[in-house]
Amino acid sequence: MIRTPWRRREEPLDHAELRRLLPAPGDPELSSDRLRGLEEHLMTEIRNRTPDTAPDIAPDPLAGPPPAGAPAGDRASRPGRRSGRRPVLVGVAAALALAAAGVAALAGGPGGSGGSENPGRVAAPPAWAVPAPVVQVVRGSTAGLAGAVADISGAAARAELPEPGPGQFLYIRSEVSGLVSWEGSDGKNRSYVDKIHPREVWMSPDGAKGWLLEPHGKGTGRDGITLDDPEGGERTLNSPSHAYLKTLPTDPSLLLEKIYDETRGMGNGPDQQAFGTIGDLLREQVVPPKLAAGLYRAAARIPGVVLVDDSVDAAGRHGIAIARTDESDGSRTEWIFDRETFAYLGERTVQTRDAEGIRAGTVRGHTAVTGRAVVDALKQRPAGSAQGGDRAGAPAAPSAGT
Template sequence: MNRTPWRRRREPLDHAELTGLLPPPGDPVLSHGRLTTLEEHLMNEIQQAQSQKAAEPQPQPVILFPAPPPARPRRAGRRLALVGAAVAVAVLAGVAGAVQFAGQGTGDVAGPPEGAVPASIVQVAQGTTEGLTRTVDRISGAAAREELPKPRPGQFLYIKSQVSWLERSENVDTGESRTYVQKLHPRQVWMSPDGRKGWLIEPGNGNTSAAGLTLDDDQEEPARPSIGAPSYDYLKTLTTDPDELLKKIYKETEGQGNGPDQQAFTTIGDLVMEQVMPAELASALYRAAAKIPGVVVVDDTTDAVGRHGIAIARTDETSGDRTEWIFDPKTFSYLGERTVQMRDAEGIKAGTVTGHTAITERAVVDAMRELPGGRSRV
């Protein structure tokens, strides 16, 4: 979906003015649908810039365009686990793997997108199936013992994290690209137990202001929660039998992502990454994940804030990136997630960290935008 709910074009396109702003079309000429998409986004950028400050002449202006649909999905389900089905679209524009294209018309690759920095390249430790069962048993046991908050009707789940996601800068004339990531930034989410009301604050992603963005579902007939877009109330209804749970995940995600095994692993990762759920369910999800072919243990990795941990991981056979769920090596509590490229692919070098998260706080609060511990509202 190309539409971004909080960025709407308020005026019709001025095609005559637009013609003077755009560079000559390349060869072959872009399709009508692609041109329309580029025109709409360009006018959005122009209108936003004019509303903030007077236009100043630039020697080599950079024009940002939305990326066309990628050849294969990169983390297409990322960061939807926290919201109900009807409000998932409000977060979709900020999912990992977001790609930005820039063209200067000079043959040079554009600089990093605003707020982005070069992606780090790390020495990647190889994973192993040795000790997988024992490690998952410890993680599952720790999850079952964890005293998670249980929200009442009218309360809100609160999750705070530090996150960074992939962005790319590409010259539309030459196709040359460079890989960047967003600067590490805070993310705060509030969600009602039924998934109908919510709030997101993540200005570092360029998608919300400092005040944030509503995730409320105001439809008369709200979309039903599902395994891919759950609410807390929905999660309470799921079985805690690992085999039955994994069977349900495979069935409901059939045909999605880069194959059934990878999509099952991705779905479980989305569920545990940014969610508060019954402890018994979290325990069952980890045991279910251990049954997915290709899952390994990584002895040492780090989350977004530098905390070292042990990881349960799987490499996407199609894209070549490995997703690591990171756990404290002593308490086996969940810390965060890292995505790292395992082989050169699509211009991304092996060892490039394309996604990083760290959960720093989970709580239940009494009101939207209220902070835990009786702190003032934001």
């Protein structure tokens, strides 16, 4: 289209003077970095993405090639629909509230950039954010992976986990922290994270009823939000319930084939999506023991999965980790396990190389599971557990396996 240039008319002197005195109008749209930061904070555990500076490609440490759903020529990242998120992770109400809070902070609300009131100054980050920790990136290796997975899956299979009865609820308590991408008034992007805070989830076995309490998560308020699903939506790998998990096969080959098939076209490539899907199932569920063992063995068969000798969860507990680096942005997700009991402790995401304004070694997020139990009512806590708004002084050791 050819546009006719507009002619500038002569303006009275007072208009010209006024224009020189006022600041230039700002861009009403958020930058891509700020939008990305809001999205990652909105979804809490950030789904991570990019390659190691020298990525380790793991051969199958236990047996067999990848399933037919993941041919070798299909490893490259490809555009497509993003992975569906489980309702238990972030409810719709939480998403809307969090988006509003995030935009207000970034656009000049309390703790955000100061706008015209602080010209030339770098405003303070949101009050609930702290500088992201930076750690030395420990290189992963396939050496020892098969043995570690055998120990971890064996412990998971032997675990005695709570089994909910009619009318009861599964309860999961965690300590969590996620990335906050904050841009100062100087236009520079800085990496901050939420202060580590408690998160509590209650779920009915069929997934129809639930509650999320995360008072410091900028989305649920002090009373929390409902996770009820009155319409009883279809259960899938990305939207599971405890009852649905009990229907899945426990054989690693069948599990991996189902995961690749059901998540085809999602995320940043089939391998990373498969690894992320398994991680989501483990993070905030009570996974049946034999299924948990099968999931760990299935994960070890995904190309690029390595063993990391040392990682730290959000509660400060050290352990070994099963990890994979996302080939799109260099972020490595690590599932952390106790060195002695091989119990699942939590998850950490570390940036392996400088990318998207995030320096190598930055901890983009981490969690620590501090309790899993069965309770008789929604919002009821197990005996002796800490209140939702308070941090537990000494996190309880989670049950073995998950």
